[in-house]
Amino acid sequence: MAEQPLVVAALSPADPLGGADQAALEHTLRLAEALGGRSLAVTVGPAGAEEVLRQALACGVQRVLRIDGPAAADSDTTARALVAGLGLVPDLLLCGDRSSGRGTGATPAFLAARLGAAQALGLTELLLREGELTAVRRIDGRRREQLTVPLPAVCSVERGSARLRRAALPALLAARTAEIQVATVALPEPRQPVRLGPARPYRPRPLVLPAPVGTDPLARIRALTETDRPRTAARVITPAGPEAAVDELLGYLREHGYLAHLTREDDQC
Amino acid sequence: MTEPSYAGPVSASALLQQPPPARDFDVLVVGAGPAGSAAALAAARAGCSVALLERGPYPGSKNVYGGVVYGRILDELVPQWWEEMPVERWVTRRSTMVMTADQALTVDFRSQRWGTAPYNGATAHRSDLDGWLAGHAVAAGAVLVPATVATGLLRTTAGTVVGVRTDRPDGDLTAKVVIACDGVNSFLAKEAGLHPRQDNARHLTLGVKETLALPREVIEQRFGLTGRDGQDIEILGCTRGIPGGGFLYTNLESVSLGVVVGLPGLAAAKVRPEELLADLKAHPAIAPLVRGGRQVEYAAHLIPEGGYDHLPELAGDGLLVAGDAAGMCLAAGIWLEGVNFAIGAGMYAGRAAAAAIGAGDTSQAGLAGYRRALERSFVLADHRKLRKVPGLVLSERMQRQYPGLICDLAEGLFEVDNPRPKPGVWRLLRTAVRRHDISPRRLLADAITGMRAFG
Numbered sequence: 102m103a104e105q106p107l108v109v110a111a112l113s114p115a116d117p118l119g120g121a122d123q124a125a126l127e128h129t130l131r132l133a134e135a136l137g138g139r140s141l142a143v144t145v146g147p148a149g150a151e152e153v154l155r156q157a158l159a160c161g162v163q164r165v166l167r168i169d170g171p172a173a174a175d176s177d178t179t180a181r182a183l184v185a186g187l188g189l190v191p192d193l194l195l196c197g198d199r200s201s202g203r204g205t206g207a208t209p210a211f212l213a214a215r216l217g218a219a220q221a222l223g224l225t226e227l228l229l230r231e232g233e234l235t236a237v238r239r240i241d242g243r244r245r246e247q248l249t250v251p252l253p254a255v256c257s258v259e260r261g262s263a264r265l266r267r268a269a270l271p272a273l274l275a276a277r278t279a280e281i282q283v284a285t286v287a288l289p290e291p292r293q294p295v296r297l298g299p300a301r302p303y304r305p306r307p308l309v310l311p312a313p314v315g316t317d318p319l320a321r322i323r324a325l326t327e328t329d330r331p332r333t334a335a336r337v338i339t340p341a342g343p344e345a346a347v348d349e350l351l352g353y354l355r356e357h358g359y360l361a362h363l364t365r366e367d368d369q370c
Numbered sequence: 371m372t373e374p375s376y377a378g379p380v381s382a383s384a385l386l387q388q389p390p391p392a393r394d395f396d397v398l399v400v401g402a403g404p405a406g407s408a409a410a411l412a413a414a415r416a417g418c419s420v421a422l423l424e425r426g427p428y429p430g431s432k433n434v435y436g437g438v439v440y441g442r443i444l445d446e447l448v449p450q451w452w453e454e455m456p457v458e459r460w461v462t463r464r465s466t467m468v469m470t471a472d473q474a475l476t477v478d479f480r481s482q483r484w485g486t487a488p489y490n491g492a493t494a495h496r497s498d499l500d501g502w503l504a505g506h507a508v509a510a511g512a513v514l515v516p517a518t519v520a521t522g523l524l525r526t527t528a529g530t531v532v533g534v535r536t537d538r539p540d541g542d543l544t545a546k547v548v549i550a551c552d553g554v555n556s557f558l559a560k561e562a563g564l565h566p567r568q569d570n571a572r573h574l575t576l577g578v579k580e581t582l583a584l585p586r587e588v589i590e591q592r593f594g595l596t597g598r599d600g601q602d603i604e605i606l607g608c609t610r611g612i613p614g615g616g617f618l619y620t621n622l623e624s625v626s627l628g629v630v631v632g633l634p635g636l637a638a639a640k641v642r643p644e645e646l647l648a649d650l651k652a653h654p655a656i657a658p659l660v661r662g663g664r665q666v667e668y669a670a671h672l673i674p675e676g677g678y679d680h681l682p683e684l685a686g687d688g689l690l691v692a693g694d695a696a697g698m699c700l701a702a703g704i705w706l707e708g709v710n711f712a713i714g715a716g717m718y719a720g721r722a723a724a725a726a727i728g729a730g731d732t733s734q735a736g737l738a739g740y741r742r743a744l745e746r747s748f749v750l751a752d753h754r755k756l757r758k759v760p761g762l763v764l765s766e767r768m769q770r771q772y773p774g775l776i777c778d779l780a781e782g783l784f785e786v787d788n789p790r791p792k793p794g795v796w797r798l799l800r801t802a803v804r805r806h807d808i809s810p811r812r813l814l815a816d817a818i819t820g821m822r823a824f825g
């Protein structure tokens with residue numbers, strides 16, 4: 102690790118900052134402090150994207166960088182632009198777990214791969230404990246697992262995992278006119294995205310029936326529509342008491358083969 | 371300190387032992403409503419450094435009004451404003467409706483001249499309108515500081531206002547003049563002692579409004595409109611006798627329906643304002659106009675309706691008050707105009723602040739040009755002229771008896787009761803006056819007051 106670790110917040114360019122991006126920015130500020138390091142906020146986008154960088158400056162990041170590019174690129178292109186624009190592997194790079202809108206959450210994974218960094222995604226907690234970066238993420242069945250993340254790492258955090266601090270007034274005013282550094286990188290031609298066609302109305306799948314026998318058209322239709330199948334009338338019974346009702350129900354289920362695996366003893370309990 | 375504070379537990383007003391050596395800005399405007407943005411725009415144009423503080427995340431985010439704005443005053447600030455102002459419809463039909471539970475008489479005026487430049491009134495959404503005007507202030511050089519609440523005044527021990535405290539860390543901002551445009555609750559002016567300490571609720575009305583989405587063609591058919599033409603209907607007699615009135619305005623693809631009622635009357639009647647709005651929505655004269663509308667907004671807000679006789683002090687040392695914060699909304703029955711008054715007041719406040727700063731005297735005396743400018747302009751001239759109107763319009767008789775009287779007169783006049791011959795107008799009037807238990811002398815007195823008040 103370099104002398105002064107570098108913690109980077111990669112923000113999506115949408116103004117105002119989305120909830121997950123806000124959390125990423127707050128974690129960046131906290132971890133830069135905890136690591137005694139520097140903080141940097143970057144975004145890939147056109148000049149209009151500088152607004153989110155000004156918000157980051159107002160909240161206290163030390164440096165900001167705009168990497169010139171389209172506001173909405175696919176995740177891989179965004180990751181490439183970020184890596185090229187940064188020009189180094191930061192000790193820790195944080196982003197929101199998915200950008201607002203139709204984010205897929207794939208950017209951080211591409212980033213980790215391109216930077217050769219560890220990745221821990223979709224975190225609900227992230228902090229430095231005894232010199233180690235520890236994190237928590239949700240897993241199935243409402244459980245959570247704890248992670249220890251080696252550096253360098255890319256981490257994405259859920260919205261609500263940290264509440265962004267309120268910008269101090271002097272910083273807010275200073276950020277309005279601050280000079281914003283811009284990097285230009287050569288971006289590969291964007292790949293053709295998968296294109297969506299119009300949705301078709303719902304149609305149930307056809308049910309394949311054997312052809313009815315016979316030649317009389319009416320009889321064939323009756324057979325196909327099951328008009329002649331005998332209906333079973335509902336059987337109404339009035340058992341004498343709860344126990345009789347239970348016996349009746351169990352008997353019915355057994356008769357239809359549902360309780361084949363149970364013995365009579367099981368019935369008793 | 372036991373001095374009551376108007377900001378409640380959050381008041382952060384502070385006394386400074388020493389006036390700050392330098393100020394962050396020349397002019398600090400609190401509130402980016404119509405008054406605040408106009409003040410910031412005028413002061414910035416006059417060469418001042420200006421900060422415009424707004425508690426909402428963007429101008430207009432927290433603001434409520436009925437929906438009609440008269441832009442003439444903007445001629446001075448934004449020439450050809452009609453070409454860029456975010457307008458829904460231009461009002462070409464101006465109607466006044468007087469109703470009882472099952473009657474309604476409408477006086478309907480239409481002028482196509484109002485549908486072409488330079489226009490008259492327009493319906494507009496506040497979130498668009500406030501953002502647009504604040505944008506002009508920013509373009510003129512004002513610094514917009516959103517999502518920031520002024521929580522108190524910074525004053526010297528001598529009482530001079532030198533800035534405000536905000537809810538942000540390190541949040542003090544100093545300025546040579548603070549212009550309070552913080553709306554009807556007006557807590558900065560109250561903290562500065564500019565409002566008389568008395569029962570302010572008496573001069574407040576509560577507006578409740580619903581915006582109902584309807585297709586554009588449906589609105590055009592129901593209201594008899596084409597293109598961008600719009601209708602403004604002011605309604606009397608729809609508040610179960612509680613002092614107040616109602617309105618129905620057409621936007622491009624929605625209509626705004628609302629009632630405005632006096633707080634004391636509302637409290638005494640023990641009626642919820644939303645019940646009054648529901649009544650109005652179901653009234654036979656209104657229901658067919660709004661049928662099928664999908665509710666897209668429901669809002670409530672206070673309106674200061676005290677008029678000229680209940681204005682606060684408009685200037686203190688280092689402080690000016692404009693717009694609703696100074697009770698400048700003109701609410702006089704057939705008029706409900708607040709935005710244009712706020713813009714006018716803000717503009718004069720911004721100019722007066724710049725002039726005082728230029729002259730090096732921002733004391734109350736140095737800022738006195740503000741009131742003089744207002745008195746010369748429509749802002750206080752209209753209020754002065756119509757000072758008796760709020761009292762008349764909100765009077766017991768106007769609210770409870772006259773709507774019935776007027777509707778009965780019309781009904782008698784238009785009802786064909788053959789084989790009986792038509793009744794004379796005088797007989798109709800006499801019967802109606804008797805039925806509604808009105809003293810003819812009071813009626814005459816009110817007619818004269820009305821002539822004088824509006825004349």
Ligand SMILES: Cc1cc2nc3c(=O)[nH]c(=O)nc-3n(C[C@H](O)[C@H](O)[C@H](O)COP(=O)(O)OP(=O)(O)OC[C@H]3O[C@@H](n4cnc5c(N)ncnc54)[C@H](O)[C@@H]3O)c2cc1C
Binds near residue numbers: 402424432699712
């Ligand atoms: C139901 C209703 C219908 C109305 N209909 C009409 C109509 O049809 N036409 C018309 O012309 N007028 C109408 N009015 C009146 C009109 O809305 C007001 O007169 C007008 O908005 C006054 O403008 P203002 O700038 O003084 O105050 P506001 O518009 O109230 O603006 C005050 C601003 O200050 C901000 N603020 C407040 N406190 C602070 C603080 N401490 N720190 C920072 N910012 C703060 C607020 O967020 C707000 O943006 C209506 C009002 C109501 C309630």
